[in-house]
Amino acid sequence: MGARHAHPRERVQQGTTQAPGPARQFHGRSSRGFRSRVRACLGLDKRDALPPMHPLAGPLLQRKWASTSRQYGLLLSQAEAGAVPEAVIHQIQLDVARTFPAIPAQHGDWGWPADTAAQDRERCLARALLASECRSAGSSSPSSSKTGLPMLLKIRRSWCGATAADSSSSTPLMRRQSLSLGADGWAVDSMPTLSDPVPTYVQGCSMMAAMCLGFTAGREEEGFWLFIHLLEDVLGPDFFSRQPALLGYHGDRAAAAALVASQSPSLAELMGVQCLGESISALASRCLLSGFVGFLSGPPLVALWEELLQARCADFPRLPLISWLAGLVHHAESQLASALVGLSSDEAVPVFFRTVQQAAKALPNNWRPRVRVSRAQVLELRQISKAAAEKYRSAQETLSLKEMHAKNVSASLDRTCSALLDAMKFAEGVSSASATSGAAAAESSSGKQAANRAFAKG
Structure with missing residues (x-):
């Protein structure tokens, strides 16, 4: 008779070890694969690799976390429930793509x-x-039943045909407005009326948010x-x-114009106060609202943002935006x-913008x-910024009343x-x-007369 095979329990008692069978090996690989898939779904593997x-x-x-409650998930849930207007969602879609x-x-x-x-x-x-x-x-309840987040998850570059050239176009993000130097200092001359849409989302925010995500x-x-x-x-809530x-x-546009005039007096004399104000207004609308993204070359842009986020100037945290704009103009003076030379005011503004833009792209690292x-x-x-902002507010209130x-x-x-129409x-x-x-009465009267004549003849 052949040798007796030990019962599996006996082998365990004898302390013998055997390599795991194929089923055990498959189960181990399956468990590890399942855990990997779970971690990938939760974004853990990707996050660890950042x-x-x-x-x-x-x-x-x-x-920031010490001074506020961390409710990012709740905010996303509100967005998913439709707390963001569709017009804002559409604008975010366009901006993110470019x-x-x-x-x-x-x-x-x-x-x-x-x-x-x-x-x-x-x-x-x-x-x-x-x-x-x-x-x-500050939304705590959805404003509509339509979902906003699923729409954003479908973002594709084909939504917007904009290119890098478009993002750095010489066309300012906002319509042209002028600055003038009066008895009260630099201020906005022409303001948009209240019939213009008041923004809940401003073009350029996407560029600022992308820079912040780059820091993380x-x-x-x-x-x-x-x-x-x-x-x-x-930036503060008023920006x-x-x-x-x-x-x-x-307000900061007026402060930027004042700083440029003080740092480059010969340029202010050459252009004149009105022309310089219009040129700075066009430049500020492109640079300040986007944090100079797409305008400055890479390393100087990162340096500006490092200075901006640190907010070293407690008296005026937005100062880097103004000082870098004035520095660019001074660099291209x-x-x-x-x-x-020899250009009219209407011709000078776009030439001013393009010249500073070209100088900004060619800056050394x-x-x-x-x-x-x-x-x-x-x-x-x-x-100056506060005074110009208050003047702008007053003008807006006057326009609103009118x-x-x-x-x-x-x-x-x-x-x-x-x-009158009803009357x-x-x-x-x-x-x-x-x-x-009257016509009926006349017809009735003539009928009676005809009857009387007929009766008389009879």
């Missing part, structure tokens, strides 16, 4: 991971912008909170205000002096603005015209009824 954040991001995020051609390549500790798919970057940016809109609106190496929630730090703690629209931005602003000048610039009065007068005229129709009806009654 490069470290920029050194500035960590302390700023810790400070944002990344303007974003610089990875530089030092800043930048998106090079292997991040374009669709993933766009989805991440769109979600952060949606959550920002929910937070700024593409980490979505961290990039969102860094963007909130920029909006709330650096992208809804009503009056962009109040802080309009010699080119401007030769390009603007280590370029920094040669503009030194003392604390007294900082306080003066802040006061438009309201015009609407009331128009409504009163409409009511009067309607009453005319009533008069026509009465006249028609009287004529009909």
Whole structure:
């Protein structure tokens, strides 16, 4: 008889070990594969593989998280429930699709991971912008039953045919407005009326949010909170205000014009106050509302943003935007002096814009603005910005009252015209009824006379 085979329990008791069978091996691989799929679905593997954040991001995020409740998931849920208007969603779609051609390549500790798919970057940016809109609106309940987030998840580049050239186009993001120097200092001459749509989302926010996400190496929630730090703690709530629209931005345009005039007096003398104000207004609308993204070359742009996010100037945290704009104009002053000779005001504004834009694209990597602003000048610039913003607010309120009065007068005229038309129709009806009654009476009278004549003959 052959050797007796030990029972499996006996083999265990004897301490013998055997290699796991095929079923055990398959089960092990299956378990590991399942765990990998779960981690991939949760984004854990991808997150672990991300490069470290920029050194500035960590302390700023810790400070922001200590002062606010972290509700990113709740904000996204509100966006998914339709808390963001469809018009804003559509604008975000367009902006996200054309944002990344303007974003610089990875530089030092800043930048998106090079292997991040374009669709993933766009989805991440769109979600952060949606959550920002929910937070700024203070929405706690959906405004409609239509979902906003699924629409954003379908973002494709084909939605918008814009290219990198479009993102750095010489056409400013906002319509042209002028600045003038009067008795009260620099101020906006022409303001949009209240019939213009008051923005809940401003073009250029997508570029600013993308830069913040670059500081967090593409980490979505961290990039969102860094963007909130920029909006709330650096730019302030008045910069992208809804009503009056962009109040802080309009004030900073006046401050930028004042700083340029003081840093480049020969240029101000050459162009004249009015022409310089219009040129700075066009330049500010392109640079300030987008944080210079798509306008400055890569390394200087990152340096500007490092300075901006740190908010070293507590008296005026937005100062880097103004000082870098003045520094750019000062850097291009010699080119401007030769390009603007003999041009009219209408011709000078676009030439001024293109000349500064070309100089900004050709900056060396280590370029920094040669503009030194003392604390007294900082306080003066802040006061100029506040005064111009208040003048803008007052003008908006005056326009609002005038438009309201015009609407009331128009409504009163409409009511009067309607009453007159009703009276005319009533008069026509009465006249028609009287004529009909008179004709019937005449016909009846003639009938009676004919009957009487016939009776007399008979």
